[in-house]
Amino acid sequence: MLKIRLLKDKIARRYMLGITVFCLLLLFIIGAGLLAKSIPVLQEKTLWELIGTSSWKPFKGEFGFLTFILSTIYVTAIAILIALPLSLLASIYLSEYASDRIKRFFSPVIDLLAGIPPVIYGVWGTLTIVPLIADKIAPLFVDFSTGYSMLAGGLVLAIMIVPIIISVLTEIFNAIPKDIREASWSLGATKWETVKKVVLRRSLPGIIAATVLAVSRAFGETMAVLMVCGNFTDLPKSIFDACYPLPALIANNYGEMMSLPSYESALMFSALLLFVIIVLFNAGSRLILDQINLKYHL
Amino acid sequence: MRKLEEKIFKGLMIGASAIIISILLYILYIIIRKGIPSLTLDMITKVPSGGYYLGKEGGILNAIVGSLLLITGAVLISISISLPVALYINFILHKNSRFSNIVRLSFDILYGIPSIVYGAFGFMLMVFLGLQASLLGGIIAVSFLIIPIMVRSIDEVAAYIPRDLIEAPQSLGATRYETLKVIVRQLMPGITTAVLLAVGRGIGDAATVLFTAGYTDSIPVSPGQPAATLPLAIFFQLGSPLEEVQNRAYAAALILTAIILLLSFSARYFSAKLSKSKI
Numbered sequence: 001m002l003k004i005r006l007l008k009d010k011i012a013r014r015y016m017l018g019i020t021v022f023c024l025l026l027l028f029i030i031g032a033g034l035l036a037k038s039i040p041v042l043q044e045k046t047l048w049e050l051i052g053t054s055s056w057k058p059f060k061g062e063f064g065f066l067t068f069i070l071s072t073i074y075v076t077a078i079a080i081l082i083a084l085p086l087s088l089l090a091s092i093y094l095s096e097y098a099s100d101r102i103k104r105f106f107s108p109v110i111d112l113l114a115g116i117p118p119v120i121y122g123v124w125g126t127l128t129i130v131p132l133i134a135d136k137i138a139p140l141f142v143d144f145s146t147g148y149s150m151l152a153g154g155l156v157l158a159i160m161i162v163p164i165i166i167s168v169l170t171e172i173f174n175a176i177p178k179d180i181r182e183a184s185w186s187l188g189a190t191k192w193e194t195v196k197k198v199v200l201r202r203s204l205p206g207i208i209a210a211t212v213l214a215v216s217r218a219f220g221e222t223m224a225v226l227m228v229c230g231n232f233t234d235l236p237k238s239i240f241d242a243c244y245p246l247p248a249l250i251a252n253n254y255g256e257m258m259s260l261p262s263y264e265s266a267l268m269f270s271a272l273l274l275f276v277i278i279v280l281f282n283a284g285s286r287l288i289l290d291q292i293n294l295k296y297h298l
Numbered sequence: 299m300r301k302l303e304e305k306i307f308k309g310l311m312i313g314a315s316a317i318i319i320s321i322l323l324y325i326l327y328i329i330i331r332k333g334i335p336s337l338t339l340d341m342i343t344k345v346p347s348g349g350y351y352l353g354k355e356g357g358i359l360n361a362i363v364g365s366l367l368l369i370t371g372a373v374l375i376s377i378s379i380s381l382p383v384a385l386y387i388n389f390i391l392h393k394n395s396r397f398s399n400i401v402r403l404s405f406d407i408l409y410g411i412p413s414i415v416y417g418a419f420g421f422m423l424m425v426f427l428g429l430q431a432s433l434l435g436g437i438i439a440v441s442f443l444i445i446p447i448m449v450r451s452i453d454e455v456a457a458y459i460p461r462d463l464i465e466a467p468q469s470l471g472a473t474r475y476e477t478l479k480v481i482v483r484q485l486m487p488g489i490t491t492a493v494l495l496a497v498g499r500g501i502g503d504a505a506t507v508l509f510t511a512g513y514t515d516s517i518p519v520s521p522g523q524p525a526a527t528l529p530l531a532i533f534f535q536l537g538s539p540l541e542e543v544q545n546r547a548y549a550a551a552l553i554l555t556a557i558i559l560l561l562s563f564s565a566r567y568f569s570a571k572l573s574k575s576k577i
Contacts, residue, residue: 009473093311117502220412282410
């Protein structure tokens with residue numbers, strides 16, 4: 001009887017260890033798989049030809065990713081420029097000023113914004129942001145815009161990353177000990193001065209980590225961006241032009257790429273590119289956040 | 299001067315918070331206003347007739363059933379992977395051991411990987427295994443996406459389990475595996491929250507199922523057949539030139555949003571219950 005129990009125990013522990021190790025390896029398996037698939041295109045072209053040129057003619061064997069890379073960077077930059085100040089202000093308010101009742105009201109708002117699927121943001125974006133840009137905003141600056149543009153992508157993305165930044169920031173602000181604030185108040189500083197000179201300065205690494213996390217999320221966001229960006233393979237000249245971020249490229253061309261091995265390889269290369277950048281960004285920001293946790297919780 | 303600065307910034311903060319709340323309300327308003335008129339009984343009880351892209355009749359039952367089947371499969375697979383992992387790094391190993399922390403970091407990174415990469419990887423895997431775009435393929439890809447979510451959220455609640463609860467059964471002679479059964483019972487509300495979160499993320503994600511699950515007008519009867527899903531029902535039908543078809547997309551968007559709202563509030567309910575039973 002005891003033998004059976006011990007055997008069960010052993011099997012269960014082996015199984016758990018096995019699965020855990022498998023999950024650890026998953027990261028490498030995904031990376032290796034994508035790399036293996038992108039080797040054909042990497043043998044044909046130099047890395048610079050792939051990421052430094054913008055000629056995209058898959059059926060002539062030209063795979064310049066520059067337009068897509070720049071589109072991704074521009075859209076992300078717009079999103080961060082809008083989302084960061086907004087989330088910073090809101091999270092300072094939530095952690096330093098707001099009453100418990102307001103906090104309790106706000107937390108499902110953040111949850112829901114984080115939980116709404118990208119495709120719903122896409123629907124909302126095409127119904128509201130796109131016509132807003134086409135009819136109201138773009139005419140002030142340029143002759144014509146369909147509204148499906150870099151700006152639309154940036155705006156929709158901004159809303160999608162706000163909950164990520166806020167949830168990381170409020171956690172960081174709450175981790176800063178109350179004593180430090182009280183010391184500042186007792187010296188006669190106002191609440192805002194305390195926030196500016198003590199809280200924000202202390203949490204600078206955390207704010208950077210939250211931003212990096214948000215950037216990596218924005219880089220990989222596919223559906224919402226795909227639905228509002230216009231997806232045009234020319235280099236965008238203004239924020240009212242259509243653009244074509246990398247994830248949208250992958251999503252749009254998956255069906256047809258199978259006809260051409262080098263095309264498939266090129267798209268897998270772009271997935272690899274996304275994967276590597278996002279893994280690095282995520283690892284970096286997590287390590288910073290872990291440091292912060294160690295500093296304040298132990 | 300100092301008072302003025304304080305006031306200005308407090309105003310900005312309240313403004314920013316108000317903007318964020320109103321955007322959420324605006325999104326919900328638009329989705330509900332567009333969806334309600336199309337949400338008829340036919341919509342949720344019939345599959346599209348004459349093709350999902352051009353047929354004017356019928357509803358989105360194919361996508362509703364497809365999504366439910368897909369998420370059920372994915373949750374079953376991912377719970378049987380993520381629960382052992384979370385238990386292993388918290389209760390078999392010491393929860394702050396080096397290995398546990400490495401596992402945590404790698405799940406944090408997996409959590410950040412965009413769904414399009416999981417979709418591409420899943421597709422690659424399917425080609426490798428000789429699978430067609432099918433319900434099974436979608437289940438595998440969505441499992442990749444939601445395993446990190448489950449591990450992270452079970453791991454979070456596992457931190458609250460008191461050391462005594464692990465030691466008491468062991469001092470009575472229970473093996474570690476038997477101890478885990480006690481712990482799992484205690485973790486139940488946390489596991490429920492994890493499942494709800496994972497369902498919410500998995501059911502709404504389009505990029506993972508785009509190449510792996512395919513799309514069809516009919517309801518899949520075996521795992522090898524392609525399956526329609528709600529997010530893709532929205533994405534594909536919104537692109538149709540026909541108003542009737544677009545309305546199906548709006549109805550699907552409303553249903554998906556309603557599901558997300560329901561899941562989010564139930565997750566809240568369960569995690570509130572969890573903090574009450576915290577010892």
